[in-house]
Amino acid sequence: xxxxxxxxxAWLVFIxxxxxxxxxxxxxxxxxxxxxxxxxxxxxxxxxxxxxQFSSVKSPFRxxxxxxxSSSRVYHVTEYGADPTGKEDSTGAVEKAMREAVYGHGSESxxxxxSGIHDLGGSQLHLDGGTYRISRPLRLPRxxxxxxxxxxxxxxASENFPSDGHVIELWSPTTSPDxxxxxxxxxxxxxxxxxxxxxxxxxxxxxxxxxxxCYISHFTTNGIYIQDGHETFIRxxxxxxxxxxxxxxxxxxxxxxxxxxxxxxxxxxDAVIFSASVGVMIIGQANVLTGIHFYNKDAQLGGTGVYIKxxxxxxxxxTNCYFDYTGIIAEDPVQxxxxxxxxxxxxxxVIKSLDGVVCQVSIVDNMFTxxxxxxxxxxxxxxxxAFKIIEQVVVERNIVRGxxxxxxxxxxxxxxxxxxxxxxxSDVLLFPNRIQDVRYTFQQGGGSFPIxxxxxxxxxxxxxxxxxxxxxxxxxxxxxxxx
Numbered sequence: 001x002x003x004x005x006x007x008x009x010a011w012l013v014f015i016x017x018x019x020x021x022x023x024x025x026x027x028x029x030x031x032x033x034x035x036x037x038x039x040x041x042x043x044x045x046x047x048x049x050x051x052x053q054f055s056s057v058k059s060p061f062r063x064x065x066x067x068x069x070s071s072s073r074v075y076h077v078t079e080y081g082a083d084p085t086g087k088e089d090s091t092g093a094v095e096k097a098m099r100e101a102v103y104g105h106g107s108e109s110x111x112x113x114x115s116g117i118h119d120l121g122g123s124q125l126h127l128d129g130g131t132y133r134i135s136r137p138l139r140l141p142r143x144x145x146x147x148x149x150x151x152x153x154x155x156x157a158s159e160n161f162p163s164d165g166h167v168i169e170l171w172s173p174t175t176s177p178d179x180x181x182x183x184x185x186x187x188x189x190x191x192x193x194x195x196x197x198x199x200x201x202x203x204x205x206x207x208x209x210x211x212x213x214c215y216i217s218h219f220t221t222n223g224i225y226i227q228d229g230h231e232t233f234i235r236x237x238x239x240x241x242x243x244x245x246x247x248x249x250x251x252x253x254x255x256x257x258x259x260x261x262x263x264x265x266x267x268x269x270d271a272v273i274f275s276a277s278v279g280v281m282i283i284g285q286a287n288v289l290t291g292i293h294f295y296n297k298d299a300q301l302g303g304t305g306v307y308i309k310x311x312x313x314x315x316x317x318x319t320n321c322y323f324d325y326t327g328i329i330a331e332d333p334v335q336x337x338x339x340x341x342x343x344x345x346x347x348x349x350v351i352k353s354l355d356g357v358v359c360q361v362s363i364v365d366n367m368f369t370x371x372x373x374x375x376x377x378x379x380x381x382x383x384x385x386a387f388k389i390i391e392q393v394v395v396e397r398n399i400v401r402g403x404x405x406x407x408x409x410x411x412x413x414x415x416x417x418x419x420x421x422x423x424x425x426s427d428v429l430l431f432p433n434r435i436q437d438v439r440y441t442f443q444q445g446g447g448s449f450p451i452x453x454x455x456x457x458x459x460x461x462x463x464x465x466x467x468x469x470x471x472x473x474x475x476x477x478x479x480x481x482x483x
Contacts, residue, residue, distance in 0.1 A: 073123045075101040077132065077153075084130020086156060091135045094125075099141045101125050101148070113146045114207055117183045120148045127153020127190065134158060137165040137202075143172055146183035146207075150190065157195040157218075166202035166225060167192050170209065180229065181205045188212040194219040200239075205229045212236055217243055222260045223276065234259060234268045240275035246295050246324070248275065254297045257281050268292060279305045279326065285315040295324035299347060304329050308336070311354050323347040329381075332357040343368045346375040346403060353381060356388035363395045370403035378406040378430055387431065392481060395430050406430045408480040412462075413473060419466050421474040426460040429480060433459050436482035440464060444472040 075097045078084055082093035101123045111119040131154040138155070140148070155167050168190075170182050185206060192200045192214065200216035203209050206229040214237045216223040223239040226232045239258045242250060258273035263284045270291040273279040279296040280289060289306065297303020305323045308316055311332030318328065318338045325345035330336055332354045343349075343366060351358055368377045378395055380387065395408045410425040429435070435457040442452045442464065450470050456463035462476045 073101075073121060074126050075104070075124065076126045076128050078128045078130065082128075082130065082132050084128060084132065084153070086131040086133050086154075088133065089135050089158060090132040091138075094132060094134070094138060095141070098125050098138065098150075102140060102142045102145060113183045114180055117144050117146045117180065117207075120145055123148050125150045127151065127155070129153050131156060134167055135160055136162065137169040138167065139169045139171065140182065140185075143181045146185065148184070149186040149188065151186070151188045152190070154191040154193070156193040157197045159195070159197070161195065161197040163198050163220065165197075166199040166222070167194060168200070169202040169204075170206050171202050171204040171227075179205060180207045182209070183207040184209075186210045186212065187214065189214075191215040191217075193217055196220050199223065199225055201225070203227070203229065203232050207231060209233070210235075214238075217241065219256050222257045223273075224259045225262075226260065226266055227262045229263055230265050232261075232263075232266045234266075235270050237271045239271065239273045240296070242275045244275050246274070251275070251297060251303075252301045254301075254303065258296055261287055263287075273305075277303055278307050279303075281307045281309065282316055283309045285310060285313055287315075288317045288319075289321060290317075290319045291321065293322040293324065294326050296326055298325045298345075299327050300325075305347070308333060312357065330361075333361050334358075335360045336362070338363045339365050341366045343377070346370040346373070348375060348403070349378045350381050351378065351387075353383075353385045353387050356382075356385045358387055358393055359389060359391040361393045361395075364397050367399045368403050369401050372402045374404055376404045376406045380430065390431060390434065390480075392483065393430070394481070409478070411475070411477050413475045415471075415473040417469065417471040419469055420455075421464045421472065423462045423464075423474065423476040424460070425462065425476070425478060429460045429478070431480050434480045435460060435462070435478045437479040438462055439477045441475040442466070442472055443475070444470050446470070 077094050077097045080093045080097040082090035113119050129152060134155050135158040157167055168187060170185055172181060187201060194200050196218050199219045199221040200223045201211060202225045204227040209232040211224060211234045216239045219241055224234060241254055241256050242248065254275050255277045257278045258276040259268060259280045261282050261284055265286045267288045268280060272293045273296045276296040279294040294305035296305065303326045305326040306318060306328045308314055308330040312334055314330065314333045315335045319340050321341040323341065323343045325347055327343060327347040327349060328338065329350045329352055331352045333351060334357065338349060349363055363378060377398060377400055393408055395406060405428055407428055408430050410428040412423040412425050414421050414423050438454055438457055444450065448468060448470060450466040450468045452464055452466040455465040462478060464474050
């Protein structure tokens with residue numbers, strides 16, 4: 001009896017809710033008796049037998065949609081007066097929203113990231129899918145903060161934007177070069193139009209910065225500029241001075257640098273650089289590029305895909321990239337790896353001598369395609385100085401079509417009757433007049449046993465001599481490294 005009473009009370013409460021609140025069950029039809037009026041009803045399985053006299057009267061009140069509470073840490077720029085149509089200047093409004101995001105209520109969790117970096121707890125500046133006209137660089141109004149994101153819209157430099165600025169700048173004129181000013185700042189899902197008035201994004205003295213899914217165009221200086229700091233990751237982004245898909249009649253006039261890295265330990269992955277004089281310039285150590293398509297400017301027009309200006313200790317890795325009519329230049333490289341990449345249209349690797357140093361360089365397992373005009377896959381630029389210090393340089397196992405194969409390892413053979421056998425490997429070997437290791441096989445039939453000796457290795461030619469006149473085939477393997 002008690003159980004039945006509780007059940008009836010529960011149904012009474014349910015009936016009151018139905019009578020005075022609007023049901024969210026769209027497939028319930030109700031049966032109600034009001035005086036002598038009867039309406040049919042249906043309640044879906046599994047409880048059809050429990051349907052009783054439910055009212056279908058609409059609620060005298062409405063349920064409001066969910067509203068983000070005032071304690072939300074997502075700051076929408078349109079709520080601060082930014083114009084998402086791009087007709088009016090929105091610089092002040094975006095700066096106001098950014099200031100609220102950095103200084104606003106609850107903006108600081110009391111925790112720290114790297115020493116002295118205040119944790120903003122994941123505060124976000126949301127661009128609300130609009131396009132905003134910006135007349136001066138957008139900078140965080142406070143130094144030494146982290147765990148913050150800017151995302152979700154488009155920014156366009158105005159006609160009076162300073163030509164030496166970047167649309168977004170993680171930078172302060174008061175920052176010491178040796179200090180860390182920001183950590184864990186994310187810039188993502190943004191289109192930046194520099195309007196030929198400067199650059200796109202500048203990151204200085206920042207730690208663990210992420211630039212993700214950005215489209216940056218119409219820059220005159222740099223699409224992205226990284227200076228000092230540590231571990232900026234750029235990924236899934238498209239960068240080009242002019243919006244094109246190749247074959248642009250203006251290509252000879254492309255200028256600027258897609259990404260300029262002046263620092264250590266940064267990474268660029270899964271990106272496209274489609275117009276700029278230089279795709280990526282590296283002035284720093286231990287940086288890595290992978291999965292990038294470069295067709296920024298034809299090498300014959302003065303373009304370079306990757307320019308490494310870190311002589312002496314490079315420590316750069318370039319893997320799984322596509323060099324489309326543009327190549328790589330490395331100055332006096334020490335510890336450089338170029339692997340598993342595709343070079344199209346006579347694109348090549350140029351090793352440029354400043355002080356004649358090239359050490360610990362590996363160029364292996366790449367694919368080169370050219371136009372059969374004799375372009376080498378690797379070229380030595382010794383205009384300033386001949387290479388004098390050459391150690392552990394490995395160029396081999398590259399697949400070549402329509403270009404001249406260059407390698408630090410070569411094999412050859414010659415056959416004939418006589419006492420001297422010459423094998424010329426100068427067309428293949430990378431460095432002139434340099435053979436450090438020779439191995440050969442002297443194959444001769446018949447009953448005689450001639451004495452043979454390695455006689456000469458000058459000018460990348462190997463000479464084998466025997467003490468008697470015989471018919472023989474000589475196989476030669478040489479290495480330009482001594483290890």
